[in-house]
Amino acid sequence: LFNSTHSSDANEVNFFYKITENPLLQTIMKYSVPFWVISFLIGELLKFIPLCSSILAVRVLVWYVISQAVKHFIFRSCSFWIRFPQGGKTVLITGASAGIGAATAEDLCARGGKVIWGARDVRKAQKKLDDIAWTIHHGPRGYVLKIDLSSKKMIEDFVDEFKKREKRLDCLILNAAYWGPKRTTADGFEETVGVNHLGHMYLVYLLMDLLKKSTPSRIIVLGSDIHRLCKGVQFDDFMSDNGYKQYKSYAHSKLCNMLFARELAHRLKGTGVTVHIVHPGTPVPSELMRHNWLSMVVFHTFIIRPLQHLFCRTVYQGSQTTVYCACSEECGEDTGNYYENMRKDTPSAAAMDDEAAKKLWKLSCQLLKINENWV
Structure with missing residues (x-):
């Protein structure tokens, strides 16, 4: 019945399965639907409270307060008692000028870490660092360094400067990402895969000696559930030359991140360097779409922003799984796992394909012109 091309019922069933198998819809169902159901029940219960039933403003206010409490329960936060040991740890994070990267850097500073804010926009990152200085006892330990992941030469310059200043690296967080028009x-x-995957891989390559010297150390790769939209690595069209779509290219780059982290974890097993993959949550308002003015103005400003405080993770909430992987004892022992909402999760089958991970590793090393046995 389901394979029949002549049955309208079959077409409707196939369409239903096609829609419900969409990974983004599944993520929305996973978190937003319980939130909506609970919020609806709260609204119905408020009708029985005299003051709320008669005054709409009071009803809305009470609903908002309770719904925020529910949201904070669903989107967990990393306990502040999970802190770095006395003396702190040296942490490097890319893409720290705004969004989840800045929120992660701020939180790790507050937990006693010495955080190096790697950013393309140095002034923006420095302002973020200056803004939190008064909130941290004795001021935050760390500084801002310029990094541009779209250029191997710029990455090399960054690493040279970093190694002049630092003698150890306890945690490397690969957070920066590009989503925008083809460049x-x-x-x-191609910039999406060039920055998100190849740029970060080259950075890890140049910092590996320091990470091994600083064991036990950690590498945290920011993945995304959007990788589920990609059924496999586009080895035949790795740079998206045959038709470019922003969301597909971004999903492809995130799948590459996942497979790179998987192969890296396998190669580093037993060295004292652990690798963790993090999905920050869907949706998290950030500056990912800043390169596309239409998406930024229409979608982000007029849709996401007004709804952010009601239904979306904040950038702080989106940063908490990364913070957890950087600080928790559990993540110092395990390696190669995928985390969401501070719990282990299962990625797509394509993200667990060891043969594809090996093939991607080899191709990436060829493109970067480095020895594939560097780990």
């Missing part, structure tokens, strides 16, 4: 990097790569 080409200084090295000739």
Whole structure:
């Protein structure tokens, strides 16, 4: 019945399965639907409270307060008692000028870490660092360094400067990401895969000696559940030359992140360097779409912003799983796991394909012109 091309019922069933198998819809169902159901029940219960039933403003206010409490229960926060040990740890995070990256850097500073804010926009990141200085006892330990992941030369300059200043690296967080119109990097790569995957891989390559010297150390890769939209690595069209779509290219780059982290974890097993993959949550308002003015103005400003405080994770909530993986004892022992909402989760089958991970590793090393046995 379901394979029949002549049955309207079959077409409707196939369409239903196609829609419900969509990973983004599944994520919304996972978190937003329980929230909506609870919020609806709260609204119905408020009708029985005399003051709320007669005064709409009071009813809305009470509903808002209770719904926020529910949201904070669903989107967990990392306990503030999970802190770095005395003396702190040295943490490097990319993409720290705004969004989840800045929220992560702020939180890790508050937990006693020495945080190096890697950012393309140095002034923006410095302002964030200055803004939190008064909130942290004795001021935050750390500083801002310029990094541009779209250029191998810029990454090399960044690492040279970093190694002059720091003698150890306890935690490397690969947070920076590009989502926007098709562009080409200084090295000739399509920018989405060039920044999100190849740029970060080259950074890890240059910092690996320091990470091994600083064991036990951690590498945290920011993945995303959007990787589920990609059924496999586009080895035949790795740079999206045959038709470019922003969301598909971004999903492809996130799948590459996942497979890179998987292979890296396998190669680093037993060295004292652990690798963790983090999905910050869907949706998290951030500046990912800043390169697309239409999406930024229409979608982000007029849709996401007004609804953010009601239904979306904040950037702080989106940063908490990364913070957990950077600080918790559990993540110092395990490696190669995928985390969401501070719990282990299962990625797509494509993200667990070991053969694809090995093939991607080899291809990436060829593109970056580095020895594939660097780990």
